[in-house]
Amino acid sequence: MSPDRKQFERAFEIIEAYGADKARWPDEERSLVELAIARSPELQMHFQVHKALDDQLNALEVRPRLNPEIIAQQIAAYPQRLSGAQWFQLQLERLTESMMAALWKPVFAASFVFLIGVGAGTVALEPVEDWSQAEQFSFAVIGEEASP
Amino acid sequence: MKALDEVELVALVTQGDSRAFAELAQRHLPAIETYARRLLADEAAAQDIAQETLLVLWQRSAEFKPEKARLTTWLHRVAHNRCIDLLRRQKRETMMPSDDIFARQENGVPGGLGGEAEGEVGGEESDPTATFSITSESTPEGNRAAMNAALRNLPESQRTALVLTYYQSLSNREVATVMNSSIRAVESLLCRARGNLKKQLESQQ
Numbered sequence: 620m621s622p623d624r625k626q627f628e629r630a631f632e633i634i635e636a637y638g639a640d641k642a643r644w645p646d647e648e649r650s651l652v653e654l655a656i657a658r659s660p661e662l663q664m665h666f667q668v669h670k671a672l673d674d675q676l677n678a679l680e681v682r683p684r685l686n687p688e689i690i691a692q693q694i695a696a697y698p699q700r701l702s703g704a705q706w707f708q709l710q711l712e713r714l715t716e717s718m719m720a721a722l723w724k725p726v727f728a729a730s731f732v733f734l735i736g737v738g739a740g741t742v743a744l745e746p747v748e749d750w751s752q753a754e755q756f757s758f759a760v761i762g763e764e765a766s767p
Numbered sequence: 768m769k770a771l772d773e774v775e776l777v778a779l780v781t782q783g784d785s786r787a788f789a790e791l792a793q794r795h796l797p798a799i800e801t802y803a804r805r806l807l808a809d810e811a812a813a814q815d816i817a818q819e820t821l822l823v824l825w826q827r828s829a830e831f832k833p834e835k836a837r838l839t840t841w842l843h844r845v846a847h848n849r850c851i852d853l854l855r856r857q858k859r860e861t862m863m864p865s866d867d868i869f870a871r872q873e874n875g876v877p878g879g880l881g882g883e884a885e886g887e888v889g890g891e892e893s894d895p896t897a898t899f900s901i902t903s904e905s906t907p908e909g910n911r912a913a914m915n916a917a918l919r920n921l922p923e924s925q926r927t928a929l930v931l932t933y934y935q936s937l938s939n940r941e942v943a944t945v946m947n948s949s950i951r952a953v954e955s956l957l958c959r960a961r962g963n964l965k966k967q968l969e970s971q972q
Contacts, residue, residue: 632954635958636955636957638933643933661900668965672961676933676964678910679911685797686813688789688793691789692785694792694818695785695789696790697822697826699825699826740833
């Protein structure tokens with residue numbers, strides 16, 4: 620793929636993802652997209668389509684209703700140290716999160732390797748020692764204990 | 768309080784300074800509340816989550832690591848996790864409907880039935896209340912209602928990526944941090960979200 624084509628495709632993707640507002644484009648790629656738009660009528664059209672969508676998104680306004688000052692006063696009345704139950708719940712949440720996020724990969728890898736090892740060992744293992752004498756000894760001991 | 772930077776304010780909050788906490792609440796509570804409202808489309812639940820997020824800041828500010836993320840990113844992540852938990856709980860309730868949920872649905876209260884499909888828009892689990900009846904008239908109110916419904920109809924992850932990037936003005940890296948994802952994945956979600964919005968709005972014209 621030619622560098623121009625690559626640049627075009629990346630600019631297309633960026634407009635599609637972030638819209639037509641340049642402020643939202645990734646800083647390090649902004650100039651690349653601007654250059655590509657200036658060169659390509661197709662990108663200019665793509666830009667206009669997304670500008671229209673941006674205008675509609677801009678029309679949606681949500682006004683916050685909570686009063687930060689009052690809420691801050693109410694919350695600051697709470698003790699800063701966690702209660703025992705809160706602490707326990709937090710540890711439980713963390714444990715779950717870490718198990719879900721980080722622990723499962725190494726655990727999975729270790730179990731996988733272990734299972735491969737057991738599997739390979741079961742298939743390939745051939746006993747090399749002669750255990751027949753040990754067996755005879757143990758039977759002899761059991762026999763002695765059993766006799767009156 | 769003189770203009771202190773956020774890291775200093777958080778350090779003061781950790782020591783129990785309620786004025787520093789009020790200053791941080793002033794700066795961040797509106798953004799967190801609007802984020803939760805856009806994600807949940809339920810004002811009461813959004814306000815609860817915004818307050819819970821501030822409570823986390825008050826009680827666990829020592830866990831904030833300024834070298835890893837900005838405070839706004841950290842707070843958005845805290846709020847995001849709570850919003851997702853709530854949405855999943857609502858989804859489970861939808862699967863096992865109780866009388867309470869049916870009652871809420873009948874009364875038109877948000878938070879009743881209305882789970883979101885993870886797949887494409889208009890899936891079986893899409894918000895049944897999201898309709899586009901107003902778009903035939905091209906009034907600003909009609910357009911707003913149509914866009915609002917289209918947004919609500921997006922799958923949860925697409926809506927999150929869009930709201931964080933578009934309305935909360937977080938960078939792609941920060942959105943990835945909040946969503947515990949990669950920048951590439953966030954871009955892909957954004958493309959799909961905007962594509963779905965366009966499709967929904969076009970289908971009404």
